[in-house]
Amino acid sequence: GENVEQHPSTLSVQEGDSAVIKCTYSDSASNYFPWYKQELGKRPQLIIDIRSNVGEKKDQRIAVTLNKTAKHFSLHITETQPEDSAVYFCAASILHTGTASKLTFGTGTRLQVTL
Amino acid sequence: EAQVTQNPRYLITVTGKKLTVTCSQNMNHEYMSWYRQDPGLGLRQIYYSMNVEVTDKGDVPEGYKVSRKEKRNFPLILESPSPNQTSLYFCASSLDRGTGELFFGEGSRLTVL
Numbered sequence: 001g002e003n004v005e006q007h008p009s010t011l012s013v014q015e016g017d018s019a020v021i022k023c024t025y026s027d028s029a030s031n032y033f034p035w036y037k038q039e040l041g042k043r044p045q046l047i048i049d050i051r052s053n054v055g056e057k058k059d060q061r062i063a064v065t066l067n068k069t070a071k072h073f074s075l076h077i078t079e080t081q082p083e084d085s086a087v088y089f090c091a092a093s094i095l096h097t098g099t100a101s102k103l104t105f106g107t108g109t110r111l112q113v114t115l
Numbered sequence: 116e117a118q119v120t121q122n123p124r125y126l127i128t129v130t131g132k133k134l135t136v137t138c139s140q141n142m143n144h145e146y147m148s149w150y151r152q153d154p155g156l157g158l159r160q161i162y163y164s165m166n167v168e169v170t171d172k173g174d175v176p177e178g179y180k181v182s183r184k185e186k187r188n189f190p191l192i193l194e195s196p197s198p199n200q201t202s203l204y205f206c207a208s209s210l211d212r213g214t215g216e217l218f219f220g221e222g223s224r225l226t227v228l
Binding site: 034043 | 150156205217220
């Protein structure tokens with residue numbers, strides 16, 4: 001089955017700096033790659049996703065890049081703010097026609113933005 | 116308000132005492148899934164369901180059962196809980212067969228003594 005590895009497990013940046021979280025996946029058939037943010041004591045929430053037909057997607061201060069050849073994708077957060085502090089999960093799944101796909105999550109990155 | 120509701124939110128039980136964690140969504144989503152979250156292991160899928168009466172195993176199904184008799188409900192059943200099932204459990208639903216946005220419940224923290 002699919003295996004998603006995520007690095008680093010913890011990341012500390014100063015406010016205003018950029019943060020990058022990287023994930024690799026094993027199944028070349030994976031075609032959907034979401035990122036979820038989980039604030040302390042809260043539920044995970046989708047912040048951005050990318051499908052395999054594009055290489056990059058941006059939404060204000062966050063962006064995701066995808067390299068299908070290398071089977072890795074990354075989350076980039078620019079101009080980090082204290083409210084960006086959270087655990088971030090990457091995930092990968094395969095879209096099967098007519099059936100449910102299975103989403104496999106990475107192990108998470110705890111991002112801390114310091115003042 | 117669109118939401119996924121789990122109950123109970125917190126539960127302490129003893130080994131072997133059957134329990135059910137309920138999950139209900141009001142968004143008419145076809146896809147529902149259960150995850151457990153453990154430190155250092157991320158979110159691991161237990162079971163998922165594409166629609167009523169259609170369920171399938173995730174990565175860690177051992178010791179769990181599910182049912183999908185109605186579209187809105189997807190209960191997680193622990194027939195004989197063991198301490199290694201102590202975890203934070205999340206139910207989630209999605210409109211788009213699992214590849215669209217997953218909407219998570221608030222989580223259920225289970226402790227098995």
